[in-house]
Amino acid sequence: MNLVMVNLSHYWKRPALILWQVLILAMLLPSIPILLEQKVHTWMTPLFWPLFWMLVMGTMTATYQTEILTKPLSYTLPGHRHIVRKLLFGFNLFSSLLSAAIVLLLYPRDLTSRCCAAVLVLAFGQILFWVGVWCSYRSRNQPIVGFAFPILLFGPMVMDSFSIGQHWLQPLVPAVIAVISGIVSYRVWHILGRASFFQACCGRHYLGFTGAFSPGQLKKAQREQFKAISSETDEKLSRLGRFFIEKIALNRNQPFASFIYGVMYQTLGPVALMTLKSHGANLIIMALMFLLFGYYGKTGNLFIWLMFIFSLLGTDLQVHSTLLMTRGRMERFVSALMSLVFLTVIGLAMASVGIATTIMLEPFMPTFPIRGFIAEFHALNWQSYYLFIIGAPVVALLRLLFWGKRSFMLISIVLGAGLMGASFPLLMNIRDNLISINWGIILVVLILAWSAFTVYLYRACFHKNLAIK
Amino acid sequence: MTKVDTLVQFCDVVKHFGATTALDKVSLDIQPGSIIGLVGSNGAGKSTLLRHIIGLYLPDAGTCTTLSMEARRLGPAEFARIGYVHQEGELIDWMNVGQLIRYVAAYYATWNTELEQRYVRDFELNLKDRVGSLSPGQRQKLAILLAIGFEPELLILDEPASALDPLARRQFLNLMLEMIQTQNRTIIISSHILSDIEKIIDHIVIMDKGRILRNCALDTLQEEFCRVTLTAAGGKLPESLPFRNAIDWSRSDGQAVLTLRHADEVEVVRQAGAIGCQAQIRRMSLDELYEAALK
Numbered sequence: 001m002n003l004v005m006v007n008l009s010h011y012w013k014r015p016a017l018i019l020w021q022v023l024i025l026a027m028l029l030p031s032i033p034i035l036l037e038q039k040v041h042t043w044m045t046p047l048f049w050p051l052f053w054m055l056v057m058g059t060m061t062a063t064y065q066t067e068i069l070t071k072p073l074s075y076t077l078p079g080h081r082h083i084v085r086k087l088l089f090g091f092n093l094f095s096s097l098l099s100a101a102i103v104l105l106l107y108p109r110d111l112t113s114r115c116c117a118a119v120l121v122l123a124f125g126q127i128l129f130w131v132g133v134w135c136s137y138r139s140r141n142q143p144i145v146g147f148a149f150p151i152l153l154f155g156p157m158v159m160d161s162f163s164i165g166q167h168w169l170q171p172l173v174p175a176v177i178a179v180i181s182g183i184v185s186y187r188v189w190h191i192l193g194r195a196s197f198f199q200a201c202c203g204r205h206y207l208g209f210t211g212a213f214s215p216g217q218l219k220k221a222q223r224e225q226f227k228a229i230s231s232e233t234d235e236k237l238s239r240l241g242r243f244f245i246e247k248i249a250l251n252r253n254q255p256f257a258s259f260i261y262g263v264m265y266q267t268l269g270p271v272a273l274m275t276l277k278s279h280g281a282n283l284i285i286m287a288l289m290f291l292l293f294g295y296y297g298k299t300g301n302l303f304i305w306l307m308f309i310f311s312l313l314g315t316d317l318q319v320h321s322t323l324l325m326t327r328g329r330m331e332r333f334v335s336a337l338m339s340l341v342f343l344t345v346i347g348l349a350m351a352s353v354g355i356a357t358t359i360m361l362e363p364f365m366p367t368f369p370i371r372g373f374i375a376e377f378h379a380l381n382w383q384s385y386y387l388f389i390i391g392a393p394v395v396a397l398l399r400l401l402f403w404g405k406r407s408f409m410l411i412s413i414v415l416g417a418g419l420m421g422a423s424f425p426l427l428m429n430i431r432d433n434l435i436s437i438n439w440g441i442i443l444v445v446l447i448l449a450w451s452a453f454t455v456y457l458y459r460a461c462f463h464k465n466l467a468i469k
Numbered sequence: 470m471t472k473v474d475t476l477v478q479f480c481d482v483v484k485h486f487g488a489t490t491a492l493d494k495v496s497l498d499i500q501p502g503s504i505i506g507l508v509g510s511n512g513a514g515k516s517t518l519l520r521h522i523i524g525l526y527l528p529d530a531g532t533c534t535t536l537s538m539e540a541r542r543l544g545p546a547e548f549a550r551i552g553y554v555h556q557e558g559e560l561i562d563w564m565n566v567g568q569l570i571r572y573v574a575a576y577y578a579t580w581n582t583e584l585e586q587r588y589v590r591d592f593e594l595n596l597k598d599r600v601g602s603l604s605p606g607q608r609q610k611l612a613i614l615l616a617i618g619f620e621p622e623l624l625i626l627d628e629p630a631s632a633l634d635p636l637a638r639r640q641f642l643n644l645m646l647e648m649i650q651t652q653n654r655t656i657i658i659s660s661h662i663l664s665d666i667e668k669i670i671d672h673i674v675i676m677d678k679g680r681i682l683r684n685c686a687l688d689t690l691q692e693e694f695c696r697v698t699l700t701a702a703g704g705k706l707p708e709s710l711p712f713r714n715a716i717d718w719s720r721s722d723g724q725a726v727l728t729l730r731h732a733d734e735v736e737v738v739r740q741a742g743a744i745g746c747q748a749q750i751r752r753m754s755l756d757e758l759y760e761a762a763l764k
Contacts, residue, residue: 223562223601234565234597241568248575255545258576265572270563322555323615324523326576328544462541467525467555 003083010064017064024060028053031102046107047121050099054125057095058132061088066137066206075202085192088133089185096125112171119174123181130188226273237273241265259327259335263318264342290354294365294377301384304354308347309391315343317396319460320403322467333461337454344392348385355380386442393453400453400460475534476501476623476655477522482531484517484679491517493679494531499657501622504649506666506687507659508759509676515659516556518676519627522657523553536623549577552621554612556628556659562601566594566611570618577619588614591640605632613641617648624648626658630665638665645669667755675762683762691752694761695732698749699725699741711740716764728753728761 011017031049065084074080104118191197207221244265251257289307293300317336321327327335358379365377477499484492491514499505507515520526521533524540533540536547543551561569570589574580589596592610603611609632616624630638642665648654649669660666673690675683683690694716699706701723710718710725717728729737734750741748753761 219562219601226563226599226601234568234599238568241564241572245571245575248572252576252578262572262576266561273563322525322553322557322559323561323573324548324551324553325573326545326548328548329524329541331545463527465520465526467520 003077003080004087007065007068007080007083007087010068020060024053024056027056028099028102031099032106047103047117050103050121051125051128053099054095054121054128055132057091058129059136060132061091061129062133062136066201069198069201070204070206072203075198081195081198082193085189088192089189092126092129092185096122096129099125116171116174119178123174123178126181127177127184130184133188233273237269240269240272255326255328255331256334256338259331260338260342262325263335263339266318267315267339267343286350286354287357290358290380291361291365291377293380294358294362295375297376297378300378301380302387304351304380305384305387305391308351308388309395312343312347312392312395313399315396315399317399317457319400319457320466329461329466332466333458336457336461340392340396340453344389347388347392351385351388352382355382386446390442390446390449393449397449397453397456400456403460474500476536477657478532478534479518479521480532480534482518482521482528482533484514484521484526485529490679492521492528495679495681496531497674497681497684499655501655502653503655503672504645504670505655505657505672505674506663506670506755507657507674507676508661508663508666508755509659512678513676514679515676516627517679519553519625519657519659522625523548523551549579549619550622552616552619552624554609554616554626554629556631560600560608560612560615562599564600565596566598566600566603567596569600569611570596570615573615574618579619581618581620584620585614585618588617588644591644592637606634606637609633610637610641613644617644620651622654624654624656626656626660628659628661630660630662638662641665642668663755663759673755673758675759677763687755690758690762693730694753694758695729695734695737696751696753696757697727697729697732697737697741698751699727699746700749702745702747706746707744711744712737716761728757728764730761 011021028050031053065088068074069084100118100122103121104114107114107117109117205217205220205224207217244261247261248258248265251261290304293303296303317339319332319336358377362377362379367374367376475498477497479495479497482492482495483490493514495514495518497518507518509515517526521528521540522535524533524535524543527541535543536550538547561572564572566589570585574582574585588594588610592607592614594607594611594614598607600608600611609629613626613629616626630641633641645656645658646669649656656669658666658670667687670687673683673685673687674681697712699710701707704723706720706723706725710720710727712727712729712732714730714732715727716730719726732750737750738748
């Protein structure tokens, strides 16, 4: 097997990656009806989707390649560096030609406009592919999934603001963009061929895509982040620590209480640490997301809870900790259950603060047009809060179910992301109905979700191994 | 039936991980006050056995009893008597060393602050260092400190010295020697560095492919095997050597080194003399004993 085949073999040897490839390819399919019908959503231009797809392709392709490059073995393989460059260019060419061909064949305009559109997609798409590659390379210790979700959520809206309208389809415009694309590609070719680029990648800790599901890799990534925290930040954190440690010591004879305090400390500590470290940057990002959701209209009310549900994927309920302390299986069970309740309450409280902020800001937020569509700010409301109360145990259950089974977790997340993407139009349509769902049904689903989590947690705590082999 | 004086008891414990049998009908009794060395190659089942003791793993068949209680049912009262160092040293990375020590100490009524301070100093741990930024050796020192800080009755150490430098290993051994002075403290230690644990253990359990090959006092094993160096007085050894209990040997023209099992020293000297050789008999190191026991 030659080096190209060894490199490419990753794509078919790992089941989750095969699925991911299929999903990415399937992402191109919506461009067909969008092109044919000219517009699906008022704010989406027909050429938007093939271009957006190029950005995703670039991000995902570079993620796998960067993962490979960080392995010291690949650095020492003679000639491997040229293969990575060739593969990235090959993938770029393949995907840009594919999206351009679809535009050329389906774009319902005269031949000149079709050719212009195809060249535009080919050239601009190549640039977007390299943007995706750059984003992926720069993501370093950020799980690429966490990185991809904001792109999937906000990418369409942001990119469409700069998207391509009919007035761009003049022969000169594609020609200029083709020249720019050529220059960009030439530069990228040289950068990817530099020895310094490979030296910088070699041995670097890179979470990539699969790393996001590896507890060991995640811990390593966290350690990298913690290294940069100052002792001043630490001092502030110590106050939080002292509070919990006192509570633990006071309740030493009541193990459930002491472990619930322990789990709270272990859950809140890193959040507080990272928030303090970035001087509130995380809070600002969260506030911005709330504002953006306000412009999404009623769908924003849905997204706010989805955001909190997904954030729970990163929490650890300490069921499988090997740091022994005085914790038996029963204590693990009760403290895990209580900490999920605690996290749910914290999530609801944080969302409430965000919602209250949007209510206060509503009168002051501007209204502006995007491509004939009026973007108007609506204060978020509480009407879909049950989604979080149902979603929290479901996510926690998934984490427990797939604990130690990285590839299953990966597949389920990929499927979940795919389903979410596929059901986006459906979500847009049923958003009004969601809030009017029968409360009886909601209550039944809620009880089912919490019961399923509790039953499985009991099983995990009392009938399963608590450490990975 | 659990004996009153048995601290840990395995009874026909079987554990599978998929198609791999990690423990194959393991039976073992550990008495209070013993210092047990658990040795074996990678994948022999040492860590699996240790994790059964504290109930992190559940047996597929058989029973595992710790402190007179089924291991899966161990509660806070029992865990307050057990110290455990995990071979990967799982710690809480976002805390600094001082915070982690205070956090863990809060759970134990018997936490010995004096001991803690002494070992923070001896191990050269900086309380302000972030746990996540510690070197593997420093992490292991911290894990050891957390496991001994409350002076547990049963101390389980899974590869505790693998990441330690020679100096730290010596400190660790001194610590172990100090700990075994306490009456009725039981230590179970698994390690690949046999020369280290040889100095502290009084009992050895050798594992291979999920089975216990040997479970005996270290003295018993040392008495069972010996190494004999034969030197030919005439410069050349005879073609065949008369030691039927030799399990291993290497020879050159004038000298042979043999590993003998159940050898009577007087008889060995007599047999060597009969073939015109001089015999030097010595006790074997744990490394050599381990190799011999596997044969």
